[in-house]
Structures are given as C-alpha cells and as structure tokens.
Amino acid sequence: MGIEWRIIQREWRLVMARPGEVLKPMWFLLLVISLIPLALSPDSTLLAEIGPAMIWVATLLAILLNMDHLFKDDYSEGVLEQWLFWSRPFAWCVAIKLLTHWLFYILPLILMTPIVGLMLSIEADVIAVLLVTLLVATPALTCFSGLGGALTLGAARSGVLGVLVMLPLFVPVVILAAGVITRTTDGAGVGPLLALLAAFSLGAAILMPLAIAAAIRLNIGGST
Amino acid sequence: MGIEWRIIQREWRLVMARPGEVLKPMWFLLLVISLIPLALSPDSTLLAEIGPAMIWVATLLAILLNMDHLFKDDYSEGVLEQWLFWSRPFAWCVAIKLLTHWLFYILPLILMTPIVGLMLSIEADVIAVLLVTLLVATPALTCFSGLGGALTLGAARSGVLGVLVMLPLFVPVVILAAGVITRTTDGAGVGPLLALLAAFSLGAAILMPLAIAAAIRLNIGGST
Amino acid sequence: MIEWQFESLAALIAMAPHGPFVWSVYGLGALVLGGLTWHVRHAHSHAITRIQRQFEREGGHESET
Amino acid sequence: MTLELKHLHCERDDRVLFRDISQCVKRGEILRVAGPNGAGKTTLLRMIAGLFEADGEVLWEGAPLSAIPESVLYIGHAPQVTRELTVQANLQFLSGATLEAVRHALQAVGLRGYDDSLVRELSQGQKRRVALARLWLESRPLWILDEPYTALDVEMVAVLDQRIKQHTQAQGVCLLTTHQPPQQLDYRTLELGHGH
Amino acid sequence: MTLELKHLHCERDDRVLFRDISQCVKRGEILRVAGPNGAGKTTLLRMIAGLFEADGEVLWEGAPLSAIPESVLYIGHAPQVTRELTVQANLQFLSGATLEAVRHALQAVGLRGYDDSLVRELSQGQKRRVALARLWLESRPLWILDEPYTALDVEMVAVLDQRIKQHTQAQGVCLLTTHQPPQQLDYRTLELGHGH
C-alpha cells in the first residue's frame, strides 16, 4: 500500500472513529454566529451589514482552533516521528495530510456558511460570493494554520498559541476576501481579486508543506 | 503548609515559569478585535456601534479557550488524581484553583478592555460600563468554562469541545450584559440588571465547584 | 536660526494646549528606552553572577567528592 | 487485619477481569498483584485506591477506605509530576513538605542537585524517581504502587526495595505490581488473570 | 562493519552526556547501551536514529544513515500508537502490511482477538505489545529499541528475546537499552554515564 494512501486511509479512519470531530468546527461557527445577535441586537439590517465579516472571522477562528490537533496528538504519542523513517519525503507526506485535513474538516465547514448566512439575513448572492471566497482562500488558511500548529509542537502549553502566532499573517486573505464581498454588494468586478486570492492559496500550498516539515523536524529533534 | 496555600503557590509558580501564559488571552482578544475592522470596514461609527458586543464575544472566547488547560495537563499527567487523596474536600480545592485562575488570568484580561475599546472608538462611559459588566460576569464565566473543561477531560481530542458545550449556557450572561450596555447608551438605569448578573455569578461560584469536582471524579474513574 | 521658542520653563512645560500629549510621549519614550537599557544591563550582570555562582557550586561539588 | 478487600469484581467491555477477590492484608505485609499483561492489575489497584468505582468493599481498619483517602499513597503509571515545574516545586506541592525534607528525599532517590531542574528536562527514570521521592516525604500507612520499578536502574531498585521494607517494618501496608519478582522483599502474591 | 558510530558527542544543559563514542556494530550483532538513569541512553539512540541532531557521524555500510532512514526501525519511550484507532489500523498505517500479516503479528505478540480493539482500551503492557508487533511486520535491517521490555510480562519478554535473536540470525543489527540484562541474548555492552 502506498504511503500516500495509508495517510489518507488513516485520516479517514480517525474521522470514522469520531465523526463528531468533523462537526466541531461547524458547531463552533454556528455558536459564535448565533451569539452575535444576542450580544448586539436582533436588528436585521445591521446584522446583514456586518454578517459576511463576522462569518469570515468566525470561520478563520474555527479553522485555526481546529488545527491545534492536526499534528499535536501524533507528535506527543510519538507517531509523527515514525514518518521520518519512511521512504517518501517528509514534506510530501505533510502535504498529503494537509490535503486530507482540508477535505475532511474544512470543506464541510465551508458548506455550513449558507446556513449561518441565512441566520444573519445575508442576501443569497452575497452568500454565494462568500462561499466562493472561502473555497478559494481556505487552502491558504489551512496551510498557514498548519504551520502554526507545527511551530508550537514543542511549546509548553500550546493551546491557542498557534492561532495567535499565525493570525497576523492572515491579514491579506481577510482583506482580499472582504474586498470581494464589498465589491459584489457594490456591483463591481471581482475577478482580479479572486485571482489574487487563488494565487495566494497556490503559493501557500506549495511553500508551506516545506516550512511545516522543517518545523516538525525541528521539534522532534528538541524532544527526548 | 495548608493545602489551599499549596495550590495557590503552585499556580503562582506556573505563572512565573511561563509569564507569557497570562498574556495569551489578552493577546487573543486584541487580535480578534483588530481583525474585525479589516474584515468589515474602518468606519468608526459602525465600529463603535458593534464594538461592545464584539468585545463581549471575543472576551468570552478568550476565557473559554484559555480554560482548556485549567485541568487538562494536570489530568493527563496524573497530578489531578492525587488531589483526591487530600484531607480537604475535593470541591473546595477546585474552588481555590478556580479563584487563582480568575486572579491570574481573567483579571488581567479584563484590564485589557479599555485598550480594545479605544481601538473600536467606543466612548469612555460605555467602556466603563463594559468593564463593570465583565468584572461582575467573569466569575460565572470562569466557573462555567471550568465545568466545560472538566467534562471534556476524558474526551478524545477535546480541543474546543469544552467551549462548544458551555457556550449555550452563557446565553443568559451575554443577554444581561448586552442589556446593561444598551441601557447605558440609552441613558436608562442598569442597577437591577447588574444585580441579576452578580447573583448569577454568586450562584455559579457556589454551585459550580461541586459540579466540576464531580465531573473530574467521573473522568478519573473512567481512565486506567 | 537657533532661538528658544519658549520664554520660560513653565511655558515649555505647558506647551500651550498640547503639553500633556507631548510630554507624555517623551516621558513614555524615556521610560521605554530607559527600561530597556536597564533591562539589558541587568541581564548582562545577572548572567555574570549566575555563571560565577555556577562555578562556585561546581567547585564545591568537586571538593566534596 | 488492616486492609480488607471483600468480593471485588470487575468487568471491562465484555471480559471479566477478576471476580470475587477477597483478601486481608495485615500491617507490615506486602501484597504483590501479579498476572500477565491486561490481567487487571492496574484496575484492581485503582479500585482499591478509590480511583475506579468499586464493585465490592474496601475496608481499612473496618471502615470504608474511601472515607479516609488521606491514608493512601498511590503511585500509578502516569508520571504524576508537572513537567513545567521544578522537581522541588512538584514535591512541595504534592507532599506539603519543607524544603529541608524535600532535599533529603531527593538525596535518597539519587537526585541530589536536581532540586531546581525542571521535570521535563529529566530522563524517563529520573522522572520516575521524582514521583517515588514522595515515599520518603509523606507518612501514609497504605502504599499502592503500580509497577514502581519501571524505568529504574538497578541501583535505584535496591534503594526502593529498602524503603518498602522500612515502611512495612514501621507497620505500613504495601500493595504493588511488578513483572519481575522483587528479590529483596518478603511478599505474598495475588495472581490475576488465570482464573477466568 | 555495518553500523559505524564515529565520535558521537552530546552535551545537554551543562553536562557532557557522552563524548567521542566510536563503535562498530557488525551484522548479526546486538549492542546493549547501558547506564544509570539519566546517563544519556535515550539521547544516544535517538541521535543514531536521526531524531536528535548528531554531533559526529553515523554510517551504515559506509554511507550516512540519515540518507536512508527507511532502514531503521525505532521504538522509543513514547507509545507510538494512536489511542483513537484500532490495533489493526495502527499497525496497518505504520507498517503498510496486509491484514493477514497484521493478524499474524498480533498472534505472535499475544494479542490475538484484539485486532479491532481501540488502543486506548488496552493496558499499559498491551499497548507496548502493539508497538512491538511492528518487529514482526517490517523488514528493516537496523532495530533501535529503547527499553523494549518495559511493562511486558515475563512471557512476552521471552517472545521478544526470541524475535531479536531471529533478527540477528538473519543478519540484522539491533541496538537496545534495558536496565535488566537480557538473559537469553548474546550482546555486547556499551556503558554510558561512568565515563565523565
């Protein structure tokens, strides 16, 4: 059995062992979004105005918070170090793992967006654009937050540290996505912006596995 | 040395060993709040309008996310089960631990509020009210999120699970606090609402340690 | 070209309406730079005393064994 | 007839691990719980210590042991020390002992000079020694030790044997599990795992 | 002269753990790394396995071992199995073996019937057995085993000894650490921790 296939199969088995894990980011998004009308006001025009931004921030947090466990358990159980004894480049294996993570955890989360969008009375076409920005941007987010998780493997009580370290790097993504959404509501063209976002994602998908692999190696070397 | 004092001393030593831990919730709050204008718009009137609600939600998340580590490490290292062999009631020890946690981690977080308030162009008197609501409500939040942490000790990859489980219980607190803030901006009296909040906190401070202690016992019993 | 802009020390401190802003900025600057200077110097001397103490301890061990 | 186990019983998943265990352990006695991997030794010890819900009774001097947890010193598989604290801080927290006492105990377990080391910087065996240092610090009559010899080197095994002997001579009770039979101790064995 | 260690050196914190270790291990040989707790055995094994940055050279058949990590089978202190997966899924992932082979290996380590159990429901020793089952599944020439006997019962110790013997007879190399000298193996000892 190819190593790639083994990684995917294992990830799938983990999902099957705990299907609830897939729901956790979705649940988080839903909860945070439903807190907002409670804390603010049930005024639907205001909600619709700030809605897309709120969904973006909440999704960002959901992705980042979920990432803490991407490598952590495997690292502390000593499974991750076994990957180093495989005949395939470590960065390649990491890339596969990121891909499966995106498929199993992030994609379902994105599909949640229409529902929370409706809760905030966002219009259908804005929701559609929101979905597209998320689809295009999440590979970059996944890769960056994977780096956050990998860097903090050797940290004392990592917890949200990975989130904190990586959040500033998300600024361009957030801004571009916000730009796409505003322009849609204003009726302007969004093609170039989406292309920029896609380029960002592509760059991240190529470079980040290398950085993540280096960070993991580093942390394995530092532990006894 | 009394057991109470030992718990406090240990907590203090942990803080001293990693002073950065105290900053993490504050840092989280600051980051999440600064993402909002980026995702939304730099328009200061809009920001001032939604600001208090955003600060409340972000503070809530900061508290909840920080709570993951309140019992987790001690549990998995087998330190927590040693507390059961002490001559003081377990719930009492838990209460002390919650108190020190509030003092060392939550109080500094609250003191961060004025700064993020200024960044969202919230007026000084609203910030003052925000501070008061947070001060009055955080004991309840700390206790509830402690329960979330305790309940999910035995869960597979707990992560944000405790957050998710407990967030719905925060609804009354959030609604009361939002009520206080809206009334202040409208110039109405807030005494009764604050009294309710305080009563809620007091109740939580009395009952929750018992529930948390029971939850921890349960989880210890389930592990080998 | 070089002439004093303020008649008196009081005027300098008051700086018309903006005294508190200007002085608090410079006060903060002095505080941060001074604090940092103290910190790095202290860290240096602290490192030295720690090393000295370490050697004393090692010396003690060796004479015991 | 200090420690009495009455009709202890345990099923996990679908297997009966042990049924109807009744034993009396007198002061000064050592009871070794033996059996192959997965026999239920850890489960039994945790049940006695009150960390696992007991099906049956555990009595100490005639009263339920769960009412006086402070007479038990339990050391299990888990490290029982906080990685982020120094050796000293860990022991002070767990035992409430004075600095002086802690220093003595560390000397006894061969960790002199490690007072201020962080636990996470210790080797496997050194961590174990820190946990075991509590045997020198606390005076609780009932010791429950789950594989205390794990990760220890030969020298430390002898020291630990010595300490257990001392404890039983001072009228203490000791329950332990090990896979290698301890050579310097007089003990009684309770065999698990072949009975079902 | 298959495995060559040249001038390995390690300092951690302020202590020199070992200096200038040079050794040759031939095919079919067992090298036991011995020494008291904290001597640096784990550190040395991890350095050889390439998990800890080496100060010195580790050669395999004359070439750096780090270039061919797939010839190493390393089993360390960590459980190396995922708690949330079944025994079978764990072994399939780690070794890429077929179901049939996994079943055989489990039989060999005395875990027949546990294929579908979750690892977190196993006892300490059973978990260890799962990790060790890889010795029956993968054919890598260099075994590096850090305290493989920990938590194993007497029966399993014998089985493991047998397997190691078999491996060396098939021209494999085995490095291991243990505190109790293995009784059924012929090995050479590298003593650490008294040299400095």
Next chain:
Amino acid sequence: MAWRWFHQWGSPRWFYERASRWQAWAGWIAVILLAVGTVWGLAIAPVDYQQGHSYRIIYLHVPVSFLAQALYLAMAIAAAVLLVWRMKLADVAMQSLAIVGFAFCVLALASGAIWGKPTWGTYWVWDARLTSMLILAFLYLGIIGLRSAMLDPNTAGKACAILALVGAINLPIIKYSVEWWNTLHQPASLTLTEKPAMPASMWVPLLINICGYYAAAAYLVFASMRGLVLHRERRAQWVRELVGAHD
C-alpha cells in the same frame, strides 16, 4: 578574506569582545545625538502653524517608526543566516532584535496614538499605516511569544527563524493589502502622507534624532546580545576566565 570575516562573526568570543567597544560608541553617540536633537526639537524648532506644539511629537514618533520596521528587516536577515548557516550568533541577534524592535514598535504606536488625540480628535483610526504598524507589532509579539513558549532553546531559535521569514515574506503583501483596503473604504481622510515643506530648523533635529535612535537601537541590541552570548556560552573557557571564576 571574506571567509575569515564570516568565521569571526560566527565566534561568540570575538563578537563579545568587539561588541563591547561598539556598544560603548553607540551608547555615547546616542546620548549626544538624542540630547541635541530632542532639546532642539522640543524647545528650539519653530512651532508648526497648523498643529501647534503637538507636532513636536514627530521627533520621537518618526524615528521610532522607522526603526520598528528596520529592526524587523534586520531580524529577518538574522533568521535567514541562522537557517542557512546555522550561525549561533544569528539566533542571539534575532532574540535581541525582536525585543528591541517590539519595544520601538509599541513606542511608535503609543506616540502615534497620543499624537492622534490633539490632531485627529481620537486616539485610534484604522488608517493604513497605523494598521500595518499594529500588525507588525503582532508579528513581533508572535516571535517573542513563540520563543518564550518553546521548551527547548535550540528548537525555539529555529522555529522563530521560520516564523520570522514567513512573516517577512508576507510583510510587503500585508502592507500592500492594508493600503488597498484602506483606500477601498475611504475612511475619514486622516493620513500621514502629505507633509508641508519643513524649514531646516524643523527637519535638522529630526535627522539628528533619527540618527540618535539608530544609535540607541544599536546600543540596545549589542548590549542585549552580549548578555545573551555570555549566558549561552557559560561553559566555555573564555567565559570562565572572563568572569574570573576561581577554577
């Protein structure tokens, strides 16, 4: 020749001894320049006809803002040196630069915020420049936080280096996107960009102070690095001799 130079820089001892002199020089230059520039700026430079005396904050704000950015660049270079050549000194440099840079960044934010009150009537607006400065502060904080949370010091250095490099690659993108974002929304037109032509007696002290703060930063970085080098090399013979431990 080039190699010897490189080799020397890799030697902590060589650095420790040399930097002692550089540090002294930088310190004295900083004191003199800052004294001259600040007194000049506060008391001698003419008053601004629009802003009044509040503009005198410029003599701290602008140099400090420049430095906050320059120090990040220096840190990223140190990070690259650490990852590529594994030079231990680069790790020390990164650590010092992060702390000093963060302090300057906070100072820039604070001075700007305080300046904002009299000029814009508010402490904070989401102006492009301010926002990217804030994000720079977060990047610094991330690097400091990561280092302080990591258990193993060697790992910490390299992890921070990876983070610093990723941040440095991203920094231009962040700046560009923040500027674009800001113009997109067209906020209250408060920008720092347009500056009236200054008379010499206004910009000369500014120039002096910019040089002065550069010197001060150099002093702080060298002093901090020397302390760290000493601590890291605490087992080396030369440190032993240096601190005069009886051996």
